[in-house]
Amino acid sequence: MTTINEIADKIAADHHLTKIDARAIVEDVFAAIAAASASGAETAIRGFGKFKVKQLPERQGWNPATGAAMKVPATTKLTFVPAKNLKDALKK
DSSP: OOHHHHHHHHHHHTTTOHHHHHHHHHHHHHHHHHHHTTTTOOOEETTTTEEEEEEEEEEEEEOTTTEEEEOOEEEEEEEEEEHHHHHHHHHH
């Protein structure tokens, strides 16, 4: 598992930054993605992928314990679609 600290440490080492500055940059990137997603915008990072907001409509569901029908309310979902470069890297 990779954490924000591990990402920041790598950036700090590669770009001669302090760990505090690198962590602030990483947190700002994630905050920008979250803010764009909250407004419904798509965030595309070339070579990595796209974060997309999807609206899921209300649907019919069933209670697994009782089998009774119930309505599942509409919701908003954040999805990630990897870029071809990332998919290819994962195949290796």
